[in-house]
Amino acid sequence: xxxxxxxxxxxxxxxxxxxxxxxxxxxxxxxxxxxxxxxxxxxxxxxxxxxxxxxxxxxxxxxxxxxxxxxxxxxxxxxxxxxxxxxxxxxxxxxxxxxxxxxxxxxxxxxxxxxxxxxxxxxxxxxxxxxxxxxxxxxxxxxxxxxxxxxxxxxxxxxxxxxxxxxxxxxxxxxxxxxxxxxxxxxxxxxxxxxxxxxxxxxxxxxxxxxxxxxxxxxxxxxxxxxxxxxxxxxxxxxxxxxxxxxxxxxxxxxxxxxxxxxxxxxxxxxxxxxxxxxxxxxxxxxxxxxxxxxxxxxxxxxxxxxxxxxxxxxxxxxxxxxxxxxxxxxxxxxxxxxxxxxxxxxxxxxxxxxxxxxxxxx
Amino acid sequence: xxxxxxxxxxxxxxxxxxxxxxxxxxxxxxxxxxxxxxxxxxxxxxxxxxxxxxxxxxxxxxxxxxxxxxxxxxxxxxxxxxxxxxxxxxxxxxxxxxxxxxxxxxxxxxxxxxxxxxxx
Amino acid sequence: xxxxxxxxxxxxxxxxxxxxxxxxxxxxxxxxxxxxxxxxxxxxxxxxxxxxxxxxxxxxxxxxxxxxxxxxxxxxxxxxxxxxxxxxxxxxxxxxxxxxxxxxxxxxxxxxxxxxxxxxxxxxxxxxxxxxxxxxxxxxxxxxxxxxxxxxxxxxxxxxxxxxxxxxxxxxxxxxxxxxxxxx
Numbered sequence: 001x002x003x004x005x006x007x008x009x010x011x012x013x014x015x016x017x018x019x020x021x022x023x024x025x026x027x028x029x030x031x032x033x034x035x036x037x038x039x040x041x042x043x044x045x046x047x048x049x050x051x052x053x054x055x056x057x058x059x060x061x062x063x064x065x066x067x068x069x070x071x072x073x074x075x076x077x078x079x080x081x082x083x084x085x086x087x088x089x090x091x092x093x094x095x096x097x098x099x100x101x102x103x104x105x106x107x108x109x110x111x112x113x114x115x116x117x118x119x120x121x122x123x124x125x126x127x128x129x130x131x132x133x134x135x136x137x138x139x140x141x142x143x144x145x146x147x148x149x150x151x152x153x154x155x156x157x158x159x160x161x162x163x164x165x166x167x168x169x170x171x172x173x174x175x176x177x178x179x180x181x182x183x184x185x186x187x188x189x190x191x192x193x194x195x196x197x198x199x200x201x202x203x204x205x206x207x208x209x210x211x212x213x214x215x216x217x218x219x220x221x222x223x224x225x226x227x228x229x230x231x232x233x234x235x236x237x238x239x240x241x242x243x244x245x246x247x248x249x250x251x252x253x254x255x256x257x258x259x260x261x262x263x264x265x266x267x268x269x270x271x272x273x274x275x276x277x278x279x280x281x282x283x284x285x286x287x288x289x290x291x292x293x294x295x296x297x298x299x300x301x302x303x304x305x306x307x308x309x310x311x312x313x314x315x316x317x318x319x320x321x322x323x324x325x326x327x328x329x330x331x332x333x334x335x336x337x338x339x340x341x342x343x344x345x346x347x348x349x350x351x352x353x354x355x356x357x358x359x360x361x362x363x
Numbered sequence: 364x365x366x367x368x369x370x371x372x373x374x375x376x377x378x379x380x381x382x383x384x385x386x387x388x389x390x391x392x393x394x395x396x397x398x399x400x401x402x403x404x405x406x407x408x409x410x411x412x413x414x415x416x417x418x419x420x421x422x423x424x425x426x427x428x429x430x431x432x433x434x435x436x437x438x439x440x441x442x443x444x445x446x447x448x449x450x451x452x453x454x455x456x457x458x459x460x461x462x463x464x465x466x467x468x469x470x471x472x473x474x475x476x477x478x479x480x481x482x483x
Numbered sequence: 484x485x486x487x488x489x490x491x492x493x494x495x496x497x498x499x500x501x502x503x504x505x506x507x508x509x510x511x512x513x514x515x516x517x518x519x520x521x522x523x524x525x526x527x528x529x530x531x532x533x534x535x536x537x538x539x540x541x542x543x544x545x546x547x548x549x550x551x552x553x554x555x556x557x558x559x560x561x562x563x564x565x566x567x568x569x570x571x572x573x574x575x576x577x578x579x580x581x582x583x584x585x586x587x588x589x590x591x592x593x594x595x596x597x598x599x600x601x602x603x604x605x606x607x608x609x610x611x612x613x614x615x616x617x618x619x620x621x622x623x624x625x626x627x628x629x630x631x632x633x634x635x636x637x638x639x640x641x642x643x644x645x646x647x648x649x650x651x652x653x654x655x656x657x658x659x660x661x662x663x664x665x666x667x
Contacts, residue, residue, distance in 0.1 A: 009593055010543070012572035017545055017590060037459040038589045039546060041623045045470055049622070058619065064547035128557040146550065146644055208407060211386050211434025222407065229410045311401075313392055323390040333437045359546055362459060460625075462589045469624060 002030065005344075009038055015112075015351070016358025027343050032336050040362040047322045052078050053153075053285050055322075060147050062326070063360045066105035068148050069098060069303045075151040076232075077299040077310045082153070082290050089278040090155035091233045096168075096271050097141070097156075099264040100134055103175070105304040106257050107131045109355050110182070113254070116352040117195050123182070130178055137171060140164075152282030153290070159280050165272055172265050179262060186254075196250040200338050200350035203248060210334045213327045214306025215260070216354060219245045219252040226302040238270050250353040257355075292316060303327060305355055328360035365416045368423070374415065375402070375431050382406045383413060389438040391446055393472050398446065400425065404432075419448065427452035445470040534578075534604075535661040538654065541577035541601070542570035543594075545584030548611040548644045552583055555647040567654060574600045579657065581650075582634075585613035585620055586627045598634055606661070608653055609636050612643045619643070 007020040017038040023031040043062060047055040059074040060067035072094060079085070086094070111127035135145050141160060142150040150157045186192050202212075207220040217224060225242035227235045243259040245252035283290075297312045306327025313321040331354050339350055366374055387403040402415040419425065425442075427450050428435050440458040443450050447468035460466055468474060544552050556562045556570060563569070571577050574597050586594060598607070609630050612618035617628035630636060637660065640653045 009590065010597070012542065035461060037461050038587060039585070040459045040587065040589075041585065041620045041625050042469060045474075046620070046623060061547060061619070064550060125558050128553065129559065132554070132557075132559055145646070146547070208385050209433045211432070224407060224410075309388065309403075311388070311390060311403075321392045323388070323392075325388045329437065330434060333434070463625075466624070 001025075015356050018356075018358055018361075020347075022344070022347070024344060029339050029342055029344060029347065032339050032347070034332060034335065036332070036358070036361055038362065039359050043363050044322050044324060047319055049318070051318055052289055056151065057147065057149050060149065061359070062324075062363065063303070063305070063328075063357050064146070065108055065357055066101050066304045067146065068101045068150070069301065070308070071149065071151050072098060073299065073301045073303070073308050073310060075153065076301070077297050077312050079153055080299060081292050081294050081297045081312065081314050083293045084154050084283075084290070086154050086282070087278065087280070089276050090280040090282070092271055092275040093156055093160060093280045094151070095233045095235075096160075096268055096275075097138070097150075099268050099271075100138060102304045103261050103264050104131050104134045106261050107134075109257065110254075113352045114186075114192075116348045118191060119189075123185075126178075126182075130175065133171060133174075137167060140167070152284070155280045155282030157282065168268065168272060172269060176262075176265060179258070183258070193251075195346075195349050196254060196353070199250045199346045200342065200353065201247070201249050202334070202338055206337065207248070210337060211330050212306075212334050213330065214303075214355075215253055215256040216306070216331055216334070218242060219256045220248040221246045226300050226307050230300050232301065234271070235267075237274070238267055240267065250349050253353040289317065305357070305360065306331065324363060326360045326363060328356045328358075329363075332356055332361055364413070365418075368417050368419065368426075371415075371417060372426060372428065372431070375404075375428055378404060378413065378415075379431050382408055384432075386432040386434045386438075387412070389435060389442060391442055391448075393446065393470065395472055397421065398448070400442075400448075402428075424449040424451045426450075429453065444468075447471065531662050535658045537566045537568070538579050538606075538658070538661070539568050539577045540570055540579045540581050541574055541597075542572070543580055543582050543584075543597075545582075545586070545590070546613070548583035548613070551644045551647050551650070552581065552610075555650055560647045560651070565651075565654070574598075575602065577601060578604070579606050579608060579654075581608045581610050582614045582630050583610040585618060586630055587625050588627060589625075591627055591633060594630075595633055604661075606637045606657060607634050608638045608640065608650075608657065610640045610650060610653075611645060612641060615639050615641060 003024050005022045005024060007022060009017045009019045019035040019038070021033045021035070022029060023033075043058055046058060050058075056071050056074055059070045062070055107127045107130055111124040114123035115121065138148070139145050141164065142148045142158060202216070202220050204221045207217055207222060221244060223242065223244055226232075227240055228242055241263065243256050243263060245255055292314050295314060297314065298309065300307060300309045302308075307325075308327060309325040311323040311325075312319050335351065335354065339347055342350070383404045383406045385405045385407050387405055389400070389402050391398055391400045398419045398421070400417055400419055403412065404415070405412045425439075425448050427439060429439070429452075437458065439450055440455050442448060443455050444457045444460055445468065460469075542549075542552065544550075552570075554560060574580075578601075580598060580601065582594070598605070607630075609615050613620065614630045617626055620626045621628060627633070638653045638657050640649055642649060
């Protein structure tokens with residue numbers, strides 16, 4: 001006897017608005033079908049009606065947990081269309097701010113993942129406090145807590161303040177101590193280990209065939225990272241190493257993100273030492289933008305959730321077609337294959353470890 | 364590389380057995396008298412990327428590639444509802460505009476801004 | 484004055500007092516009617532005081548403004564010290580619905596259904612630009628321009644996103660409305 005259960009659009013987890021229709025046989029899952037589109041507002045169509053730099057604030061609201069990464073992706077595409085290159089100091093400044101954004105995004109993921117598993121609200125309040133300290137530092141630099149809009153053509157809008165280096169180093173020392181506490185709390189906890197080890201296994205060939213990206217791909221043993229293979233800014237000088245695990249279950253996906261946070265701390269420390277003096281300001285936004293030189297542009301970046309890509313066909317003052325590839329869209333389509341054969345209580349452990357943000361799925 | 368619609372499946376099978384086994388995205392651009400559909404595929408061993416383009420006239424249908432790449436499921440569903448292309452070979456349901464029957468092909472250039480623009 | 488006229492005046496005064504005492508009726512039930520009205524006034528004042536100091540919000544975070552709602556309940560800006568207890572998942576126990584995020588045509592029937600499941604008296608706060616008037620997505624084909632086209636709204640909070648301290652002030656203004664100070 002097959003029964004159908006509806007996990008409705010509004011449920012008390014903070015992924016957003018998602019509806020799942022689960023077909024069960026006793027306690028085993030036979031089929032999962034997601035219904036999406038509750039947050040679709042047509043960003044690709046809206047961008048065809050705006051000037052180039054006016055749609056930068058639209059791109060930030062696609063993923064509201066790590067907004068600076070998307071605005072960097074879009075401004076890099078426009079820069080390549082116009083033939084503008086940022087100078088050395090601007091590359092270092094952008095890299096430091098982006099890696100701080102990556103740590104903040106993974107901290108929020110850790111808090112809500114532990115909420116779903118049953119360790120109610122302890123890790124949530126700890127990680128939100130750490131994320132608040134990082135957002136305070138970014139507020140000192142850019143002036144706002146959540147939607148920064150600080151990327152300009154050729155650089156940033158405001159340069160780093162003079163005492164940034166000592167504040168950043170103090171914060172990084174504090175974060176290293178806290179990460180050791182998190183590991184002791186979670187990896188010796190029998191509830192966490194029972195619910196994540198051996199749950200939701202994704203093999204290497206399936207991961208490549210299904211097209212998943214980001215930490216989900218690296219936890220199954222595939223050695224691919226945009227920061228090393230299609231390198232941008234100064235990642236080659238700082239000797240960046242991607243983090244790989246081989247088992248492919250929920251515990252491996254947690255471990256990859258934990259190691260990525262520690263790697264980001266190392267990158268920020270070495271970037272602060274090697275940064276040259278100079279001027280990192282970009283062009284201010286004017287009514288008439290610089291002339292466009294290329295017809296078609298392709299740009300890739302490593303966002304905290306996976307790999308993002310923009311393919312843009314340009315016109316004189318506004319884009320003719322803007323096509324976005326977001327990582328959460330294709331990660332959600334792999335849920336059907338991972339959850340087959342698992343028990344119903346494992347569904348939320350798998351869904352939480354894929355790290356979805358629903359506004360990213362529905363563009 | 365630019366190919367015709369009839370050699371699409373043969374070309375993709377040849378590429379996917381020679382190492383290009385990861386599908387990045389399927390997208391389309393609307394030039395008003397014809398559409399251009401682009402497939403982005405990647406080789407995971409030597410990290411090279413290739414894009415395959417073809418031209419579709421208005422009203423033609425596109426063959427499905429789901430036997431070659433399993434990741435094409437969501438991309439084809441989104442393409443068929445946003446541009447109004449029919450997919451031959453399997454049954455596609457709407458993905459993002461599920462509850463809305465009157466809306467046809469919003470990403471085409473002929474979709475007027477004012478047609479569904481009244482508030483409410 | 485002579486003694487007789489003084490004696491006559493004294494007798495008339497006493498007669499007047501005795502006559503007026505005859506027409507006087509002592510009010511027997513006054514003590515008890517006052518007690519009934521007094522209890523009603525004290526009770527309704529106590530009910531209004533307890534309602535306004537323990538508003539329980541229902542979480543309805545749809546999009547980016549939900550990040551600020553999570554910060555509002557966390558440990559830096561503490562929501563529990565004023566009585567707005569932990570966000571509940573079910574609408575049957577809640578008084579206030581805080582709508583945060585843009586509402587599309589696919590979600591709108593669910594919003595209306597959840598509002599009707601709350602028990603009276605119930606209030607609505609529109610938090611953020613997208614719930615007030617459609618926000619930056621006003622030109623899109625899939626958005627409802629403002630939550631007040633389907634629900635009656637009590638307090639509007641502007642910002643994109645508003646800081647959590649603004650939500651504190653909005654809830655204090657709602658407390659004044661519940662307690663009866665602001666005329667609506």
